Amino acid sequence: MASLLFCGPKLAACGLVLSIWGVIMLAMLGIFFTTHSAVLIEDVPFTEKDMEDGPTALQNIYKLYNQVGYNCFIAAAIYVGIGFLSFCQIHLNKRKEYLVH
Amino acid sequence: MLVSLEIIHHLGYLEKEMVKSNTVIAATKEKEMVPCARDVLELESTFEKLEQELREINRNHAALRQNLIELMDIDSLLRMTEDFFEEPGNQRCSPNELFIAGVIKQERFPAFEKVLWRLFHGNFVLRHAEMQATEELQAVRGAVKKDVFIIFVQGDHVREKIRKVCEGFRASLYSCPKTLYEPKQMSTSVMTQMEDLRMILRRTEEYRAGVLTRAAEHVQEWGSKVKKMKAIYYTLNLCNIDITQKLIVAEIWCPVSDLTLVQSALIKGSEQSGSSVTPVLNRIQTQQTPPTFNRTNTFTEGFQAIIDAYGVGTYQEINPASYTIVTFPFLFAVMFGDCGHGLVMTLFAVWVTSQLTDVVIGGRYIILLMGMFSIYTGLIYNDCFSKSFNIFGSSWCVLSMFHPHGPWQNETLHEYHHLQLNPFVPGVYSGDPYVFGIDPVWNIASNKLSFLNSFKMKMSVILGVSHMLFGVALSLVNFVHFRKFQDIFLQFVPQLIFMLSLFGYLIFLILYKWCITLRSETAPSILLLFINMMLFDYQSEHVLLYRGQVVGSSLVLAGIVGGWSECKFTLSHLQNHDCALQQKWLPTAPGVSMGDIFVYQAIHTIEFCLGCISNTASYLRLWALSLAHAELSEVLWRMVLQVGLKISSGMGSLMLVVLFAAFAVLTVTVLLIMEGLSAFLHALRLHWVEFQNKFYEGSGYKFTPLSFDSLLKTQQ
Numbered sequence: 182m183a184s185l186l187f188c189g190p191k192l193a194a195c196g197l198v199l200s201i202w203g204v205i206m207l208a209m210l211g212i213f214f215t216t217h218s219a220v221l222i223e224d225v226p227f228t229e230k231d232m233e234d235g236p237t238a239l240q241n242i243y244k245l246y247n248q249v250g251y252n253c254f255i256a257a258a259i260y261v262g263i264g265f266l267s268f269c270q271i272h273l274n275k276r277k278e279y280l281v282h
Numbered sequence: 283m284l285v286s287l288e289i290i291h292h293l294g295y296l297e298k299e300m301v302k303s304n305t306v307i308a309a310t311k312e313k314e315m316v317p318c319a320r321d322v323l324e325l326e327s328t329f330e331k332l333e334q335e336l337r338e339i340n341r342n343h344a345a346l347r348q349n350l351i352e353l354m355d356i357d358s359l360l361r362m363t364e365d366f367f368e369e370p371g372n373q374r375c376s377p378n379e380l381f382i383a384g385v386i387k388q389e390r391f392p393a394f395e396k397v398l399w400r401l402f403h404g405n406f407v408l409r410h411a412e413m414q415a416t417e418e419l420q421a422v423r424g425a426v427k428k429d430v431f432i433i434f435v436q437g438d439h440v441r442e443k444i445r446k447v448c449e450g451f452r453a454s455l456y457s458c459p460k461t462l463y464e465p466k467q468m469s470t471s472v473m474t475q476m477e478d479l480r481m482i483l484r485r486t487e488e489y490r491a492g493v494l495t496r497a498a499e500h501v502q503e504w505g506s507k508v509k510k511m512k513a514i515y516y517t518l519n520l521c522n523i524d525i526t527q528k529l530i531v532a533e534i535w536c537p538v539s540d541l542t543l544v545q546s547a548l549i550k551g552s553e554q555s556g557s558s559v560t561p562v563l564n565r566i567q568t569q570q571t572p573p574t575f576n577r578t579n580t581f582t583e584g585f586q587a588i589i590d591a592y593g594v595g596t597y598q599e600i601n602p603a604s605y606t607i608v609t610f611p612f613l614f615a616v617m618f619g620d621c622g623h624g625l626v627m628t629l630f631a632v633w634v635t636s637q638l639t640d641v642v643i644g645g646r647y648i649i650l651l652m653g654m655f656s657i658y659t660g661l662i663y664n665d666c667f668s669k670s671f672n673i674f675g676s677s678w679c680v681l682s683m684f685h686p687h688g689p690w691q692n693e694t695l696h697e698y699h700h701l702q703l704n705p706f707v708p709g710v711y712s713g714d715p716y717v718f719g720i721d722p723v724w725n726i727a728s729n730k731l732s733f734l735n736s737f738k739m740k741m742s743v744i745l746g747v748s749h750m751l752f753g754v755a756l757s758l759v760n761f762v763h764f765r766k767f768q769d770i771f772l773q774f775v776p777q778l779i780f781m782l783s784l785f786g787y788l789i790f791l792i793l794y795k796w797c798i799t800l801r802s803e804t805a806p807s808i809l810l811l812f813i814n815m816m817l818f819d820y821q822s823e824h825v826l827l828y829r830g831q832v833v834g835s836s837l838v839l840a841g842i843v844g845g846w847s848e849c850k851f852t853l854s855h856l857q858n859h860d861c862a863l864q865q866k867w868l869p870t871a872p873g874v875s876m877g878d879i880f881v882y883q884a885i886h887t888i889e890f891c892l893g894c895i896s897n898t899a900s901y902l903r904l905w906a907l908s909l910a911h912a913e914l915s916e917v918l919w920r921m922v923l924q925v926g927l928k929i930s931s932g933m934g935s936l937m938l939v940v941l942f943a944a945f946a947v948l949t950v951t952v953l954l955i956m957e958g959l960s961a962f963l964h965a966l967r968l969h970w971v972e973f974q975n976k977f978y979e980g981s982g983y984k985f986t987p988l989s990f991d992s993l994l995k996t997q998q
Contacts, residue, residue, distance in 0.1 A: 199943060202626075202946055203939075203942050210927075218672070220669050220671075220722060223924070224927040224928065225927075226930050248934075249927055249930060249934070252930070252932075252935045252938055253927075253935075255932075256935045256939045259936075259939050260942075
């Protein structure tokens, strides 16, 4: 079981902090994208074709918004995994510290 | 005091030994009582004993090691002679022949060989071999390479010569067996001797480690005791010894409110040490300036430290630290202005404050306040990681620009890439500004910077002038306290009127222009207005900001005021001059005439007036740094995070994970640490220079009572 430990205490703590930040921020970004916030218009990858006049122009843009939003949610889920991993590493590090003494 | 120097010597030696042998020094957590005089003797004897013991152990150890080295040399020598004798042709050896064997450093060997050649003209046989460098050998003797050599030579009298040569080259000689069978015996005896020595060495080292470990448990405690004793003796040395050689008299500074505390501490001390004389505490008058003492708690300590870093306040001067608690984080926040970064900073400060309570970092409350104020200004600038929040609904409406309300058609969108919202078209601008902060529509406008620059510049001037007026008001408090009433009339009032008439008028113009409705194409520039006012240029084709705009009066007022403050020192110098003439024993300074005083005061006045203008311009750094921060934040978002967001396929989420990590690291290092330090520095400069030169003298010295806590902290 000792081989499961692959990073030191500091790296694991950094990883945990980064994951918590990532989860919160990416989840909020995901929410803002799926509610089609206008402030985030420059982050949506639309092209000239999507903005052509037609009945579906608005829906195209909304679809792109939703896609980016789902990407953010998936990234947030991956960060939950990384956070859990870092938490386990911290736990293992603490145990190793107690064992040596 | 000689006593404590010896003790410190012993302690230093002990600690060095511990470090050399890698013993762990245990840290003590309890606070020890201050030792009294008898403890000093006890500690001294303990240290002396320990040191003697250690020195003896070290001596023995060195001697044993030397023995081991010699035995190792003999051992390798024996092996070499074995090899040599096994070579054919070397078995016989006539009685006249003798051979000498020894060990010499490898680098000296060539020279050794040459000398022998010259001496014996080739009538000898010299064999040498490099000594095998085993691990143990290296540990014991170090990395010096040595060679084993053996010389065969004829004749008796040459023995002395060779011995002298070997001595010169510092080669060690060993006696060597002559026949083939002796080496085996010698070898075994050498082996057993070496084994014994090794065991003895090991035991010695273990014993030494034991002694050191036992001492290591106490060394920390002893160290702090010794430091405390040294501090006490040093402080006692500053006192005077009474004529009867039995009492100590000391003149001390003491805060007035703590007099009873000092009295009770003296009585307690005299009871504990069992002396018969009660200590006496008297207040005496003195002409010296007392030191400055500002009582602080853990919260205000950091702010007091940053004021004291520039200059400790003059005795009884007003202390700007209490106002700095609010103005410093606020000015920092104006330059930092991002609620996302502010939130990260606040969370970090909360973690530091809660977790690291034993290590007192003075700045943790400063960082906490800076973070909280940054969240506030971030909400006002409506900037969170360079994006805005639309909480209350924007006041601008794009839809109203289209037909039938406004001029735009569907084709307008195809023709033009940039379109301008006209607030005079009904419905575009709702008439009520955004409830709190900057309207979020500016975040997606391409002329965002023109608007924000103008806003931030004017805001910086307003904040700067207010800060400086506050500083001038504090000088009034100083004058009242020190009873310099004529200075109020001669210095405070002219300064105030000068600043208000020029910069107060500027602020009025800014606020007025913000409040009224103007068409932006025809709005007059405040800067041009101001310059024209200075040049007395009132051409009528310039659009006036308001009716009856006559501003020459403020300029004339400013001019009068400048002359007014001229009179200040003139009057006071005249007064002093009169006093000096009346008291004939005071020498009057030669060459100080009315002209000199006049020029001095003129320089002082011009310095203040120009200083006001340059200090106000200096506050524009509030704008400059907040612009830099906003732009850096936007660049980071656009170059790092947006790359990941713009990938719409499934791979986008993986890229986003990686890029977000890069975004977070760069945010913390560049935006939080670098920009944070930069804004901290500039806010500090604004306080030290522009704010404090209106009222702060800062020529006092700090009250430093003997404190064991700070002593142990600084020496660790």
